[in-house]
């Protein structure tokens with residue numbers, strides 16, 4: 330289903346023209362499709378049907394409360410990486426009992442809040458964290474449920490910045506160290522061992538690395554079982570890729586089928602932590618061309634969105650599809666689409682064939698994941714609003730930030 334399609338020459342989100350959205354909410358603006366969000370979650374759930382599964386949406390991909398609420402209503406749990414994200418889950422009405430807490434640097438305060446909220450599991454990434462967690466739990470007269478995040482040392486074959494399962498990465502516990510640390514965990518008074526976890530990277534387009542990681546995890550599961558440590562769940566992390574350009578990621582059905590086949594007859598609950606694949610292609614950035622400018626060698630379309638709104642091109646040289654909202658007759662020319670920020674890295678796309686003029690609207694596709702959630706106020710630019718389209722309805726799910734908000738917490742020093 331294509332939720333973003335041209336109708337009568339104008340690009341629509343579901344049944345709403347993006348020109349109408351630009352008129353009402355201004356640009357730049359994030360636009361999401363409710364149908365696309367819900368379809369991707371349902372597709373994931375369907376791929377897992379018949380198995381005991383909890384899909385914990387990795388909300389760092391997009392943490393807007395409205396999106397969390399939509400997924401919570403469909404039964405999602407959440408994978409969080411900070412106390413701030415837990416607060417968002419609770420504010421959105423999500424169930425803390427379905428939350429797993431990932432991340433290498435959990436602070437004391439974050440651990441305390443998550444313990445009190447009664448989360449499902451801490452995905453522990455170091456011995457220091459395990460000891461700290463036990464101490465805090467004992468002091469609070471609680472027991473912390475944990476998984477160890479093991480680093481399976483497999484190559485996810487993705488961008489180095491989003492590859493996390495190699496020995497040289499900061500994430501997880503080395504495979505060979507895991508059994509001893511599990512024994513230590515089982516002996517600690519504030520700890521209850523419930524699972525094992527791995528996450529090898531993001532935007533994976535092949536199934537093989539997932540299977541290699543699962544094999545490594547199952548090897549540990551079996552060894553732990555023999556030493557009397559029984560796990561209630563296996564958390565296989567996230568990382569399934571999406572199509573930005575011409576990638577061919579596995580379908581969710583094939584991904585899940587391969588993993589469940591490898592799991593065989595084991596009676597164990599399976600957790601997943603998908604982020605990008607649930608939201609990435611459900612959103613776009615709507616932006617207006619401020620100026621069209623030529624120099625000797627290039628044409629530039631200078632737009633009102635920038636790297637602070639969508640950081641992926643600047644950060645990872647990521648490619649996002651870009652098209653004109655209204656198709657113009659006339660000859661297409663090759664443009665670099667750049668923002669107003671004072672950085673050469675401030676581009677959204679390069680060498681794109683477009684027939685456009687200043688004042689035209691552009692859609693930057695596949696921006697639902699790691700778009701708004703990575704945005705900043707660099708150059709004192711207020712963050713864009715977010716709208717959710719549902720059929721012919723448009724809901725404002727985050728207001729445009731006001732300029733005064735940007736410095737409301739700042740103070741002058743006394744004279």
Ligand SMILES: *Cc1c(COP(=O)(O)O)cnc(C)c1O
Pocket residue numbers: 387389390408431432528530531532566567568569602603604605606
């Ligand atoms: C980022 C992250 C995810 C989600 O990754 P996607 O590629 O967006 O699916 C899942 N688990 C952990 C621990 C993460 O850090």
